[in-house]
Amino acid sequence: MAGIERYVAPTTLEEAAGILRTGNVTVLAGGTDLMPQTHAGRLQFQPVLMNVRRVPELSGIANQGTVVRIGALVTITELLESALVHERLNLLWQACDHFASDQIRNAATIGGNVCNASPAGDTLIPLLALNARAVLAAKPNGTLQLRRVPLTEFFLGPGRSCRAPPELLTAVEVPLPPAGFAGEFYKHGTRPGLDIAAISIAFGARRDGQLLRDVRLAFGAVAPTPVRAPRTEAALEGQPLDAAKLEAAAGIALEEVQPISDLRASDWYRRELIHNMLKRVITHVHQL
Numbered sequence: 424m425a426g427i428e429r430y431v432a433p434t435t436l437e438e439a440a441g442i443l444r445t446g447n448v449t450v451l452a453g454g455t456d457l458m459p460q461t462h463a464g465r466l467q468f469q470p471v472l473m474n475v476r477r478v479p480e481l482s483g484i485a486n487q488g489t490v491v492r493i494g495a496l497v498t499i500t501e502l503l504e505s506a507l508v509h510e511r512l513n514l515l516w517q518a519c520d521h522f523a524s525d526q527i528r529n530a531a532t533i534g535g536n537v538c539n540a541s542p543a544g545d546t547l548i549p550l551l552a553l554n555a556r557a558v559l560a561a562k563p564n565g566t567l568q569l570r571r572v573p574l575t576e577f578f579l580g581p582g583r584s585c586r587a588p589p590e591l592l593t594a595v596e597v598p599l600p601p602a603g604f605a606g607e608f609y610k611h612g613t614r615p616g617l618d619i620a621a622i623s624i625a626f627g628a629r630r631d632g633q634l635l636r637d638v639r640l641a642f643g644a645v646a647p648t649p650v651r652a653p654r655t656e657a658a659l660e661g662q663p664l665d666a667a668k669l670e671a672a673a674g675i676a677l678e679e680v681q682p683i684s685d686l687r688a689s690d691w692y693r694r695e696l697i698h699n700m701l702k703r704v705i706t707h708v709h710q711l
């Protein structure tokens with residue numbers, strides 16, 4: 424492949440971080456973004472192609488008490504097959520259920536989805552709503568160091584994140600939501616399972632009688648990055664739900680997004696979708 428001078432496949436995190444430190448490295452996980460992007464000329468390979476699939480520290484889904492640690496190499500299929508994700512992080516599970524086809528799900532990793540930083544990346548929207556953080560590893564002085572970045576601060580623009588080139592994403596940590604927390608993921612595309620989202624919504628909350636508590640809301644494909652909607656969350660927090668509150672929340676949500684027109688949908692259509700589908704999603708969660 425054009426531009427590649429050396430292929431490496433480290434077998435430890437120490438080794439992988441050491442290679443990244445030398446610079447000019449392209450990280451390869453499932454390759455489902457990397458290969459189409461390089462073939463289309465949108466991305467150039469660096470001289471060193473580093474396949475990280477043999478690094479064991481990047482694997483596995485584990486309940487660590489207050490957080491679920493999801494290794495960067497965990498595939499969409501593995502997330503769908505995880506009882507822990509299905510039962511405790513159901514918003515993320517639903518997003519995986521709307522993700523591409525079986526073939527892509529078998530190769531695509533959560534780490535690749537996060538590092539690709541698409542405003543429409545399907546796992547990013549529930550991960551944002553679930554207060555997830557990225558765990559990044561690097562060896563700046565020859566010693567392995569980890570830093571944790573909340574996903575609300577991780578994304579900087581389409582395809583851009585605060586991950587520095589010498590950093591490897593090792594995992595995503597997702598705090599366990601409170602007992603009784605329920606949510607719904609909604610994705611609109613021409614073919615919802617096999618299409619990039621025109622918009623997506625992740626909404627979650629806990630019912631307390633007629634009130635909604637711990638309200639979380641995130642949107643995909645309506646801004647340069649996936650976004651949380653804190654003002655809409657605040658308008659719903661601790662409130663009983665009625666038609667007026669729903670309408671007001673949808674109105675605030677429209678002020679919190681900046682959709683564009685592109686080949687998937689016009690700005691106007693995206694706004695209509697947000698306005699109508701958000702009300703539906705909130706109503707569903709309130710009825711759970």
Ligand SMILES: Cc1cc2nc3c(=O)[nH]c(=O)nc-3n(C[C@H](O)[C@H](O)[C@H](O)COP(=O)(O)OP(=O)(O)OC[C@H]3O[C@@H](n4cnc5c(N)ncnc54)[C@H](O)[C@@H]3O)c2cc1C
Nearest residue numbers: 450452453454455456457523531532535536538544545592
């Ligand atoms: C046909 C098709 C359908 C698709 N459908 C969907 C869909 O429905 N929803 C959706 O969200 N996406 C979809 N995608 C996009 C893609 O599958 C996902 O973004 C996927 O999660 C990328 O993961 P990957 O392991 O293949 O990443 P790769 O392609 O290997 O890597 C993606 C980027 O992240 C970097 N990277 C990967 N892992 C790490 C790491 N651990 N540390 C640092 N950098 C890293 C790579 O260098 C590269 O820049 C689709 C792609 C195709 C080709």
